[in-house]
Amino acid sequence: MKSKIIFIAIALLSTISIAQSKVGTVDSEYILSLMPETKIVLQRSQNYGAKLDSSFNIKVKTYQTKVDAFKKNEKTLGELAKQAEYKELAAMEADIQKYQQNGNKLMQLKQEELMRPLYKKLxxxxxxxxxxxxxTQVLTVSGNEFAYIDNNFDITKLVLNNLGIVAPTETEE
Structure with missing residues (x-):
């Protein structure tokens, strides 16, 4: 008898706690794509990338000029001079690879830095x-797989309204 009363009490408490929970979903990637600030962030990151690319292209051009000069003068150079040139070219090539890797990291960091205020606003x-x-809980739709989502609990439109963004209307063909 005691175990039945405990079981009923647990069932009643769990039902009450479930009833108080309200879960919503939001498509944050969609909202970010509609935010006007996103276009500014994209433009700034492209400008930053162009600056990095121009510096990289200068390094590659210098390297290529050095390689062409070495190929042109290779037959006239002595063995020690050739070894010195090989070392210099290898160092330049390693520098270019390192610059490219660092450039990718810098680009990612810059984009994260520029997007941070948008994520905060969202x-x-x-x-x-x-x-x-x-x-009580809001789940993001992007990046997660859901078997079923009731659109009545999707707050994407409410968040867009809160941000003052008008979503484009969908046209059916």
Missing amino acids: SDAIATVAKSGKY
Whole structure:
């Protein structure tokens, strides 16, 4: 008898706690793509990438000029001079590879730095909508696989409204 009462009490408590939970979803990638600031971030990161590319192209051009000069004068150079040239060319090639790797890392860091304020703004808007809608949890749709999502609990449009962004209307063909 005691175990039946405990079982009923646990079932009742778990039902009450489930009933108080409200879960919503949001498509944060979609919202980010519609934010006007995203275009500015994209332009700034492209400009930064162009600066890195121009520096990289100068290094590659210098290396190529050095290789061409070495090939042209290779037959007239002595063995020690050839070895010195090989070492210099190998060092330049390693420098170019390292510069390229660092450039990729710098580009990623710059993009993260530029996107950080947008993520903060989006996070604040989601929090505002979630609190006003009394959601206990909000899951992001992008990057996750869901078997079923009830669109009645999708707060993407509410977050867009909170940010003052008008979503494009879908046209059916």
